[in-house]
Amino acid sequence: MTDVTNATISTRGKRRARRNSSDRTWTFYVLAAFFAFYVIALYGPMLSIYILSFQDLRGGLVFPMRGFSLYWFNELIMQTRAGDVSGSFTRSIYLAIAVTVITVVFSFMAGMAFRRRFRGDTIVFYLMIGSLVAPGLVLGIGIGLGFDMAGIPTNWFTSALGAQLSWTLPFGILVMFAVMSRLNSDWEEAARDLGASRAQTIGLVVLPVLAPGLIAVALFGFTLSYDEFARTLQTAGAQNTLPLEIWSMTLNVTSPALYALGTVSTVISFLIIGVSLGSIILLQRRNAARKNISE
Amino acid sequence: MKLNKTAVGWLNVTPLLAIMVPFFIMPIIVVAIASIMQTDGFGGMFMDPTLENYTYVFQSALTYRLYFETIKFAALTLIFSAFIGFWVAYFLVFHVRSKLLAMGLFLICTVPFWTSNIIRMISWIPLLGKEGLINQALMAMGFIDAPLEFLLYSDFAVVVAYVHQLTIFMIVPIFNSMARIDKRVVEAALDAGASKFDIMRYIILPMSKSGIALGAIFVVSIVMGDFFVVKVMSGGGTASVVGAFYEDIGVLQYPSAAASAIVLTILVMLMVALILRVVDIRKEITQ
Amino acid sequence: MGTGNGDIELAGVTKSYDGETFAVDGINLKIPDGAYCCLLGPSGCGKSTILRMIAGHEDPTHGEILIGGEDVVGLDPVERRTAMMFQSYALFPHLSVRDNIAFALRVRGLSKAERNAKADAMIEKVHLTEFANRLPSQLSGGQQQRVALARAAITEPRVLLLDEPLSALDEHLRIKMRAELSRMQRDLGITFIHVTHTQMEAIALADMVVVMDQGKIRQSGPAREVYAEPKNRYVAEFIGGQNVISGKVSYINGTRATMAGATYSNIEIPLANGKRLEDGQSLDIAIRRDDIDLVRAGGDLPDGSTSVEGAITGVEYQGTFVKVMMEAAGEEEFVAYVPERRFFEESLSIGDRVLAIWQIDHAHLLA
Numbered sequence: 001m002t003d004v005t006n007a008t009i010s011t012r013g014k015r016r017a018r019r020n021s022s023d024r025t026w027t028f029y030v031l032a033a034f035f036a037f038y039v040i041a042l043y044g045p046m047l048s049i050y051i052l053s054f055q056d057l058r059g060g061l062v063f064p065m066r067g068f069s070l071y072w073f074n075e076l077i078m079q080t081r082a083g084d085v086s087g088s089f090t091r092s093i094y095l096a097i098a099v100t101v102i103t104v105v106f107s108f109m110a111g112m113a114f115r116r117r118f119r120g121d122t123i124v125f126y127l128m129i130g131s132l133v134a135p136g137l138v139l140g141i142g143i144g145l146g147f148d149m150a151g152i153p154t155n156w157f158t159s160a161l162g163a164q165l166s167w168t169l170p171f172g173i174l175v176m177f178a179v180m181s182r183l184n185s186d187w188e189e190a191a192r193d194l195g196a197s198r199a200q201t202i203g204l205v206v207l208p209v210l211a212p213g214l215i216a217v218a219l220f221g222f223t224l225s226y227d228e229f230a231r232t233l234q235t236a237g238a239q240n241t242l243p244l245e246i247w248s249m250t251l252n253v254t255s256p257a258l259y260a261l262g263t264v265s266t267v268i269s270f271l272i273i274g275v276s277l278g279s280i281i282l283l284q285r286r287n288a289a290r291k292n293i294s295e
Numbered sequence: 296m297k298l299n300k301t302a303v304g305w306l307n308v309t310p311l312l313a314i315m316v317p318f319f320i321m322p323i324i325v326v327a328i329a330s331i332m333q334t335d336g337f338g339g340m341f342m343d344p345t346l347e348n349y350t351y352v353f354q355s356a357l358t359y360r361l362y363f364e365t366i367k368f369a370a371l372t373l374i375f376s377a378f379i380g381f382w383v384a385y386f387l388v389f390h391v392r393s394k395l396l397a398m399g400l401f402l403i404c405t406v407p408f409w410t411s412n413i414i415r416m417i418s419w420i421p422l423l424g425k426e427g428l429i430n431q432a433l434m435a436m437g438f439i440d441a442p443l444e445f446l447l448y449s450d451f452a453v454v455v456a457y458v459h460q461l462t463i464f465m466i467v468p469i470f471n472s473m474a475r476i477d478k479r480v481v482e483a484a485l486d487a488g489a490s491k492f493d494i495m496r497y498i499i500l501p502m503s504k505s506g507i508a509l510g511a512i513f514v515v516s517i518v519m520g521d522f523f524v525v526k527v528m529s530g531g532g533t534a535s536v537v538g539a540f541y542e543d544i545g546v547l548q549y550p551s552a553a554a555s556a557i558v559l560t561i562l563v564m565l566m567v568a569l570i571l572r573v574v575d576i577r578k579e580i581t582q
Numbered sequence: 583m584g585t586g587n588g589d590i591e592l593a594g595v596t597k598s599y600d601g602e603t604f605a606v607d608g609i610n611l612k613i614p615d616g617a618y619c620c621l622l623g624p625s626g627c628g629k630s631t632i633l634r635m636i637a638g639h640e641d642p643t644h645g646e647i648l649i650g651g652e653d654v655v656g657l658d659p660v661e662r663r664t665a666m667m668f669q670s671y672a673l674f675p676h677l678s679v680r681d682n683i684a685f686a687l688r689v690r691g692l693s694k695a696e697r698n699a700k701a702d703a704m705i706e707k708v709h710l711t712e713f714a715n716r717l718p719s720q721l722s723g724g725q726q727q728r729v730a731l732a733r734a735a736i737t738e739p740r741v742l743l744l745d746e747p748l749s750a751l752d753e754h755l756r757i758k759m760r761a762e763l764s765r766m767q768r769d770l771g772i773t774f775i776h777v778t779h780t781q782m783e784a785i786a787l788a789d790m791v792v793v794m795d796q797g798k799i800r801q802s803g804p805a806r807e808v809y810a811e812p813k814n815r816y817v818a819e820f821i822g823g824q825n826v827i828s829g830k831v832s833y834i835n836g837t838r839a840t841m842a843g844a845t846y847s848n849i850e851i852p853l854a855n856g857k858r859l860e861d862g863q864s865l866d867i868a869i870r871r872d873d874i875d876l877v878r879a880g881g882d883l884p885d886g887s888t889s890v891e892g893a894i895t896g897v898e899y900q901g902t903f904v905k906v907m908m909e910a911a912g913e914e915e916f917v918a919y920v921p922e923r924r925f926f927e928e929s930l931s932i933g934d935r936v937l938a939i940w941q942i943d944h945a946h947l948l949a
Contacts, residue, residue: 027491031386035400038383041459042407045418048428052421062426106310118304125577128311131319133512133567135520137537138556141544142322145329162318169314177577186672189639194686194737195660204689208676223409229523230537234544246413250527259421262414269410 050266053259061256072260085245085261091156092242093268096225098157099164103172103221104214110169111176112206115185132170136230139166144234154237163231168224172217179213212280219276223269323560330553340549348554357539358555362562365536368450368525369518372457376514377507379458380465384506385499388473389481401470408463416456416524423447423455448530456528457518464517465510472506473499508574512567519563587650588740588773589615590636595645597631597797605631606642607797613775613790615650615740618767620784621777623794624820629777630745632794636775637666637743649741665739669746671730673718679729680705680714686737700736708732724755728762735770742767744776748783760786781821785809793817814949815866824868826948827890827911831863838942841865845912850888850942866948873944874918876906876928879935888945889937892916894930906930910938 048063056067076085110128114121131139143163147154154160187209191201207214229243236244242265249258330348332340352358383404391397407415422428423446430442445451476499484494522538536559543552590613597606606628613619621629634640636647638659646653654662673682680701681688687697705714708728718726727747734742747763748756764787767774778784784791785805792802793816801808801817812818818826829843839859841849851867853859879891892910899905904925910916918938930936 028390031382031390034382035386038379038462039403042404045422045459046407046410046415048421049414049418062421062424063428063431102314106314109307110311113304113307116300116304119301121304124308124312127315127319129567129571129576130564131315133516133520133563134319134323135516135537135556135559135563137520137522137541138326138560139319139322141540141552141556142324142326143318145549146317146321146325149325162314165314166318169311173311184670184672186668186670187674190666190668190672190674190733191685191689193637193639193659193664193666194689194733195658196685196689200689204685205674209674211676219409227411227413229413230520243411243413246411246417247523250413250417258417262411262417265414266410273406273409 046266049259050263052256053263055256055259059256061254061259072255072257073264075255075257076260076264084240088240088242088245089264089268091239092226095156095161095164095241096222098161099168099225100218100221102161102165103168104218106165106169107172107176107217108210108214110173111180114173114177115180115183128170128173131166132174134166136167136228137233139163140231140234143231147235154235156232156236156239156241159235159237160232160241163235164225164228167228167231168221171224172221175217175220176213179210179217182213183209211283215276215280219273222272226269226272326553326556326560329549330557332550332553334548334550348550349558351551352554352558361534361536361539364525364533365519368453368457368535369515371454372461372518373511373514375454375458376462376465377510379462380469380510381503381507383462383466384469384473384503387470388476389499401466404466405463412460413523415460416527419452419456419459419528420447423452448528448532450529450533452528453525453533456524457521460524461514461517464513465507468509469503469506472503476502505574508570509576512570512576515566515570516563519559519566587615589613589650590741590773590775591646591648591651592632592636593646593648595632595635595642595647597628597635597640598643604628604797606635609645609797609799611792611799611802613773616771616773617789618764618774618787619776619790619792620788621775621792621794622779622781622784622820624779627794628797629792629794633666633743633745633775633777636662636741637664638662639666660737662741663737663739664741664743665734665737666743667730667734667745667747669749671718671726671750673726673729673733675718678715678717679710679721682718682729683733683736685733704732704736723751724759727751727759731763731766735766739772741773741775742770744774746777746779748778748780756783763787785821793820795820810870811946812868812948815868818866818868818948823871824946825871825874825911825913825916826866826868827913827916828864828866829911831859831861831865834859834861841867843912846890846910848888849890849911849945851945851947852943868946868948869940869944871905871917872903872919873940874920875924875939876918876920876930876936877939878928878930879937881937883937883939886942887939888942889939890916891935891937894932894934894936897930897932908936908938 051065052059052061052063053072054068054070055065055072056069057071059066110124114125140163143159144154147159152158183206187205188201191205196204227243228241229247232241232244233247240248246258246261246265249261329340331344331346333343333345333347334340387397387401391400420427424430425442425444425447427447429446430439433439434442480498481494484498489497520537522535522541525533525535526538536555540552540555540559543549543555590611592609592611595606595609596604598604609628609632621632623629631640635642636649638654638657638661641655647655649662649664659666674685677685680698683704684697684701687700692700702711702714705711708731710725710728710732713721713725718729721729727750730747744763748759751759760783763774763776776784776787785808788805790802791805791808793800793808795816800820801813808817809821809823812821812824815826818824827841827843827849829841829846829849831839832842832847833840834853837853839851839853841851843849849867851865859865883889890911892908894906894908896907897904898907899922900919901922903919903921906918906920906925908916908918916938
């Protein structure tokens with residue numbers, strides 16, 4: 001009896017081994033090469049402008065490097081040119097923070113609503129999809145004209161804020177759907193069963209469970225706003241946000257200062273990613289630490 | 296004390312609607328109204344309902360050329376990004392054995408998404424330009440004598456920039472739908488004697504369809520609504536639908552720009568609706 | 583036994599989600615204080631809905647739910663003093679075992695020291711002291727179940743509601759935790775209502791078994807009564823351990839009658855006290871599988887017994903007995919549980935024609 005079982009296991013093991021080794025046929029190597037090529041094409045150009053932003057004063061927009069300097073970064077700050085780089089930076093950051101906060105709160109609420117079917121939910125859902133796919137500049141023009149008709153001046157913290165939310169909110173809600181699919185409604189019922197009020201259920205159970213997902217939504221909100229162009233173009237009013245500043249530079253600046261701006265902007269992006277990922281890891285490590293105490 | 300489900304639902308989406316109504320519905324209505332108004336030629340508009348702006352849009356040969364160009368870019372971008380996205384996701388899900396490694400490689404693909412699109416587009420300039428890295432390299436290796444002109448400020452450059460920006464929108468949903476495929480289904484098919492091609496055709500492709508559709512919604516709506524990439528990367532040689540009415544606005548031709556905007560919006564919505572027939576997006580995302 | 587007010591009464595309770603079909607259809611049920619009651623039925627029979635209505639997670643469309651004589655419809659779970667243990671256990675994934683168990687005390691505003699002291703006492707009761715700081719994901723299924731039980735019990739409920747509490751466990755653990763549930767119920771002395779689709783689980787645990795089907799109660803009573811004296815074909819077949827034979831009354835003679843069907847003609851049945859039968863009346867009878875003896879066709883019948891002939895279609899060795907499946911009396915699966923020694927004396931095998939014999943008085947007439 002045991003002999004028979006062993007025999008079956010060993011032939012099965014052999015077959016498994018053969019199948020596994022046959023996985024690594026030419027398809028694996030072709031796809032691995034394809035993947036590597038994709039990653040190089042993804043990062044290569046970006047790396048090249050980060051390097052070129054340290055171009056020497058004598059250097060131009062292309063390789064070779066004529067020496068390393070911080071000249072073009074300095075020029076950004078010195079504002080020797082027309083334009084307001086540091087002002088647009090500050091505005092973009094403030095705007096992105098406002099968009100992030102509103103996106104997280106509103107899409108959390110909407111996400112909670114969409115967990116259950118309710119009368120009219122389909123209308124709201126497709127309204128949201130419509131807002132997501134509508135051409136950004138069309139909405140921008142409409143908002144700009146609308147403010148104009150109503151006699152309200154457009155401004156980056158009013159009309160542009162709303163214009164950006166019409167894009168970040170649907171996006172945030174779609175991400176929130178994915179986040180909330182991991183929220184088991186039994187947890188909320190258990191909390192209610194144990195005497196928690198609605199607020200306690202959200203504060204003590206729902207939010208802590210969803211925390212990593214909410215950080216992800218925040219990251220989306222921040223990035224989408226920080227990078228938003230089409231909807232902001234006609235709604236930002238007199239003062240530029242960073243992408244608008246970059247846009248005007250691409251049209252009339254032909255020096256590596258443009259690359260320097262790209263480098264600075266990317267550094268900010270990476271700082272934000274770092275902080276977000278860091279806080280997610282911190283949350284998880286706190287849980288892991290508990291395990292260590294108990295062992 | 297207990298509210299009914301519908302009331303709670305609407306209460307929770309109220310903040311969302313408070314944004315959607317003034318910043319999505321109203322602007323569309325405003326543009327629609329503007330599209331039937333007339334211009335006094337000095338940037339002012341007056342109300343005297345007319346469909347002239349639409350007849351102008353539809354009678355202009357330029358319109359058809361613009362739509363042809365824009366749809367061409369959307370289609371090319373869709374094809375390339377779906378192709379790359381599909382094989383990248385397939386590699387990560389089915390060929391990388393360690394889950395941790397697959398997740399790590401997946402993150403590597405997503406990081407650039409968090410950086411500025413505009414910067415990523417500009418970053419192709421020092422590579423593709425006449426004196427760019429690619430031309431320098433090809434000449435140094437003796438493949439060509441004169442720099443290739445078509446690399447930058449061309450349709451080629453536009454498609455490269457779009458694909459570079461948007462492939463991520465394909466990878467993420469396709470990766471998600473492939474990750475949901477039970478590996479045992481593939482093994483069962485192998486046991487039943489299916490070839491690699493059969494497995495691709497009958498299992499993986501049908502089961503990744505929804506991911507591809509979801510990605511296509513993003514790619515199509517973004518390319519159709521864009522004018523920035525075309526303007527910069529084509530070097531001004533090619534126009535786009537949005538680019539054209541942005542220029543109309545520059546010269547204060549609001550009504551004709553508005554008519555063109557409405558036509559484009561309807562077209563994009565129709566395209567998305569067509570894709571939505573393939574995939575129940577709501578079911579897809581909440582899974 | 584009991585705290586004196588954990589008795590439950592359901593009066594005309596109905597639940598409909600769409601206004602047309604009824605998940606629960608006019609249920610009347612009384613569960614005495616301190617009882618261990620099992621709601622038994624296939625999935626979708628409405629048993630979980632009843633549990634959730636008693637817990638206060640759903641409201642009945644019509645009818646009253648009384649706990650300790652007081653109508654609780656519309657009250658919060660806490661006000662009802664019920665506690666529920668979820669099928670998934672619903673342990674909060676971000677909280678340690680101690681924090682999970684202390685959750686109810688925390689939302690009541692007890693100080694940290696106070697609630698931890700109480701939680702630790704409860705943790706000790708369920709033998710989880712060394713795991714107090716672990717997260718639920720770091721526990722085994724059995725340990726998770728004990729945490730869920732402790733978390734529900736710490737609210738000092740008068741009724742504990744358990745939704746398929748053993749279904750997530752493997753067979754071995756299920757039998758172990760079954761005993762633990764029983765012990766816990768005796769210790770706490772409160773009413774337990776336990777929803778399950780497993781007959782053996784219900785029979786092993788319950789003082790009172792309620793068999794349900796399509797939103798209705800088919801039979802309720804002590805476990806032995808439901809097992810040995812099913813009221814109808816549904817209960818007999820669902821609880822199992824019975825052979826059900828359909829036929830028509832062909833002859834009535836004082837205390838006995840004869841029943842005939844398409845493939846047999848002379849099964850004798852008892853006419854128990856006051857049962858009135860008429861000639862030609864359709865009838866179902868049930869005979870316990872372990873009341874049946876098998877002899878080769880052509881053998882003699884002992885006094886006071888009756889039989890039906892059939893062919894053996896399958897044999898399963900079960901250790902203490904042998905399960906013999908046969909085609910007989912128009913039933914595709916007529917089963918006899920033959921004691922092991924007895925079976926091997928006869929040395930029967932598949933294809934043999936045999937007589938299934940039972941004492942006439944052991945047959946049980948179904949409604």
